[in-house]
Amino acid sequence: MTCTDFQDKLPDLIDGEAAGEHAAHLKSCAACSDLVSDLRAIASGAKVLCSADEPSPRVWANIQRALEAEGLVRTPRQAGGVLTPARRHWAPAWLVAVAALVLVGFGVLIYQNRLVQPTQVAKETPATLTIATPPATLADDDLQLLTQLSPAMRDTYETNLKDVNAFIQDAQESLARNPNDEDARHFLMDAYQQKEVVYQLAMDRTQ
Amino acid sequence: MVTKQRVGEVAVVVVACVIAVAASEKKEFKYTVGPRASVTINNQFGPVSVKPSAGNQVIITAILQSNKVEVDDSKIGDRVELKSHLLQGATPENARVEYEAFVPADASVSIHSTNGPVRAEQLHGDLTLEGDTATMEVHDISDAHVHVNSLNGPITLTNIHNGHVEISSVGGDVMLNSVTGPLVSVTSTTGKIHYDGDFGIGGDYKLTSHSGDIEAIIPADASFDVTAKSMRGDVQNDFPLQPKQHITFLPEKGRSFVGTAGRAASSVLLRTVSGKIRLKKR
Numbered sequence: 192m193t194c195t196d197f198q199d200k201l202p203d204l205i206d207g208e209a210a211g212e213h214a215a216h217l218k219s220c221a222a223c224s225d226l227v228s229d230l231r232a233i234a235s236g237a238k239v240l241c242s243a244d245e246p247s248p249r250v251w252a253n254i255q256r257a258l259e260a261e262g263l264v265r266t267p268r269q270a271g272g273v274l275t276p277a278r279r280h281w282a283p284a285w286l287v288a289v290a291a292l293v294l295v296g297f298g299v300l301i302y303q304n305r306l307v308q309p310t311q312v313a314k315e316t317p318a319t320l321t322i323a324t325p326p327a328t329l330a331d332d333d334l335q336l337l338t339q340l341s342p343a344m345r346d347t348y349e350t351n352l353k354d355v356n357a358f359i360q361d362a363q364e365s366l367a368r369n370p371n372d373e374d375a376r377h378f379l380m381d382a383y384q385q386k387e388v389v390y391q392l393a394m395d396r397t398q
Numbered sequence: 399m400v401t402k403q404r405v406g407e408v409a410v411v412v413v414a415c416v417i418a419v420a421a422s423e424k425k426e427f428k429y430t431v432g433p434r435a436s437v438t439i440n441n442q443f444g445p446v447s448v449k450p451s452a453g454n455q456v457i458i459t460a461i462l463q464s465n466k467v468e469v470d471d472s473k474i475g476d477r478v479e480l481k482s483h484l485l486q487g488a489t490p491e492n493a494r495v496e497y498e499a500f501v502p503a504d505a506s507v508s509i510h511s512t513n514g515p516v517r518a519e520q521l522h523g524d525l526t527l528e529g530d531t532a533t534m535e536v537h538d539i540s541d542a543h544v545h546v547n548s549l550n551g552p553i554t555l556t557n558i559h560n561g562h563v564e565i566s567s568v569g570g571d572v573m574l575n576s577v578t579g580p581l582v583s584v585t586s587t588t589g590k591i592h593y594d595g596d597f598g599i600g601g602d603y604k605l606t607s608h609s610g611d612i613e614a615i616i617p618a619d620a621s622f623d624v625t626a627k628s629m630r631g632d633v634q635n636d637f638p639l640q641p642k643q644h645i646t647f648l649p650e651k652g653r654s655f656v657g658t659a660g661r662a663a664s665s666v667l668l669r670t671v672s673g674k675i676r677l678k679k680r
Contacts, residue, residue, distance in 0.1 A: 192640045220644050343490060344512070345531055351549045351568045354587045360606040361671055365629065374627060378671055381585045381606050386545045388566045392528060395510060 193215045197223050328356060336390065339397040351389050358382040422463055427471050427480065429456040434523065435476035437501045438508040442482050444494040446509050448518040449650075451500035458499040461530040464492040471550075514551060524561075550589075559598075584619055586610045590673075594680070597664040607670045615666065615678045621660030626668040626675045633675040 197216045204227060209217045216381055217224050331336075333352045337345050363380035431454055439446050439458070451457060456478050458463050460469045466488040470481045482495045490513070501507060506524040514532025518525055524543045527534050529551050536544060537556035544561060546553055550569040555577050559608075562581040565572055571590045574582070578598030584591050586607040593614040597603055599621065605612050616622075616637055623642060626633050632652055637656025649655050668675050 194645045222644055222646050281552075282410055344530065347549060351587075354568060354608075358587050358671070361608065365671070374629070374669060377606070377669070378629075382587075382608065385566060385568055385585060385587050389549065389568060392530060392547065392549060395528070396512070396530075 194220060196224055198226075328360075329353060330356070336393050336397075340393060341396070344396055348389065348393055352386075355382065355386045355389055358385060423465075425460045425462065425469060427456075427458045427469075429473050429478050430454055431456055431473075431476045431478065431502065431505070432505070433476075433502075433504060435478065435502060436477040436504050436508070437499065438477075438510075439483075439497050439499060440479075441495055441497055442484060442493060442512050443490045444496050444511070445514055446484075446497045446499070446511050447510065448499045448501060448507050448521070449510065450503040454502050456499070456501050456505070458497060461496040463494040467493040467495055470496065471532055471671060473516045488585040520602045541671045582675050596620040597666055600663045601665070603664060603666045605666075605668050607673045609672045611668065611673045611675070612668050612670055613676045613678065614666070615680050616659070617680045619660065621663035622666045623656075623658040623662040623664075624666040624668065625656045626677060628670045628673060628675050630672040631670055631674045635677045637677045639677045 192212050192215070194216075195214060197220070200213060204213060204217075208214075209227075217227060245360060249381070329349070329352055337349055337352070340348055359379065359382040362375060362382045365375035366379055400664050433454075435454075435456065437448075437456055439448075444463070451479045458478075458480060459479070463471065466485050468483045468485065470483045472479050480497070482493065483564070486492050488501075501521070502523075503521050504523045505521070506526075507518060507521065508526040509518070510528045511532045512530045514529050514534065516527055516529060517535045518527070518539070519536070522539065522541045524545075525536065525539060526545045528547045529535070530549045531549065532551040534546060534548060534551055534553045535556075536546075536554070536558065538563070539555075539557070540559045542561045544555065544558055544563045544565075546555075546565045546567070548565075548567045548570050551567075551574070552570045553565060553567055554573040554575070555563065555565075556575040558574075558577040559579060561579050563577055563579055563583065564581070565584045566586075567589045568587045569589050570586075572584050572586060572592065574584070574591075574593045574595065576591070576595045578601060580601045581591045582601060583604045584606065586622075588609050589607070591605045591607055591612045593603075593612075596617050597620055602648075603622075605614070611631075612626075618638075624639065624680060626635070628680060633655055635655050638660065639655070639659055642656050642658055645656055647654075647656075668677070
């Protein structure tokens with residue numbers, strides 16, 4: 192069983208116990224085990240959420256629509272919807288809402304996961320999502336280094352330093368946005384190594 | 399009239415050539431070294447070529463463009479070092495030196511050249527190349543580590559096996575053809591990275607860029623697991639991958655993919671900030 196197979200059944204496993212090959216996968220896969228633990232923690236944490244205000248009927252309707260759109264629940268047979276809370280029992284309904292939000296979130300994730308199949312060609316990403324590379328600048332140390340180079344080499348090194356600085360700035364911003372992002376951390380290390388190479392080559396030229 | 403003018407032009411060219419040849423100087427350096435010798439050539443301007451010699455001889459020919467440059471050489475133990483020494487009035491043109499070196503195949507070779515080109519072939523000692531804009535071509539290296547640091551020069555490695563390959567190129571494109579080993583690592587800022595090969599039978603392959611595109615062309619029978627991520631660029635996979643048993647992240651459509659091929663012998667990580675990634679079947 193793969194992680195994708197397991198995550199297909201994730202909504203059923205949050206509240207109950209995994210059995211059979213799902214249980215086996217849960218034991219052997221740290222990533223899925225962590226995921227289930229996190230989800231259960233969220234669900235149990237929701238129990239301590241205290242709110243005097245009951246969510247409005249519009250919230251329930253939105254959740255209902257989202258769940259239906261993801262195919263996670265069927266259209267209710269009776270008017271009022273399966274998620275319409277009984278006013279006297281707001282606490283269980285609130286839990287259902289939290290669970291529903293979790294399910295919707297993971298429904299989206301699983302849906303995205305399914306789309307990235309091995310033989311599939313990714314579609315073009317909308318241009319509006321593209322973030323421009325930050326403008327390249329030079330630090331004082333960079334400028335000092337450049338002054339030590341011959342004029343013939345200066346342009347080459349200036350261009351490369353700007354490119355590398357843009358790499359560093361980009362990686363720093365990514366890491367600032369997502370401090371736990373391993374990739375951003377690796378990018379930052381790679382970017383600094385690139386700068387180290389530029390400095391090392393430049394120092395060789397100034398000797 | 400036209401004929402006389404033509405003859406005059408030819409005469410000028412011939413005279414210029416004669417002067418250039420007369421100004422250039424050819425020097426030859428010969429050393430006998432032991433096993434695993436170390437050879438370093440530091441050339442500011444001009445090409446460097448390294449090939450294997452028959453025995454334990456290091457033979458280096460240097461053609462100096464003018465008297466504005468000289469070659470300093472030294473041999474301490476089994477360490478041979480040649481360096482272009484620029485003199486007063488040297489320019490990239492008149493300080494050019496062409497080096498052709500024959501070294502024992504097991505020698506460790508280190509070459510530094512600003513504008514190159516640099517070429518090394520058929521060696522099995524460690525190889526270190528550094529350059530600014532120098533074109534670098536390395537082929538038929540086995541059982542040795544290859545390290546390349548470059549600013550903007552294009553780098554091409556062909557038939558490199560069974561050693562660590564570590565390349566850092568800021569702006570130059572990197573082409574790897576049939577390059578395998580326990581570690582193959584390429585980092586680039588704006589340069590493209592192109593890999594054409596089968597990822598070997600058990601190694602770590604890390605191709606990383608900032609904005610340079612990454613492309614890998616793989617035969618159908620290759621054995622590897624791959625993780626490809628682009629933070630802002632597109633990813634495209636034309637290779638028939640199987641889903642991985644365990645994944646540590648959820649792939650994002652159009653930005654990343656993961657999967658395995660064959661027995662997943664090698665680990666492949668393709669990572670870029672804003673470049674495109676493409677995995678293709680050969």
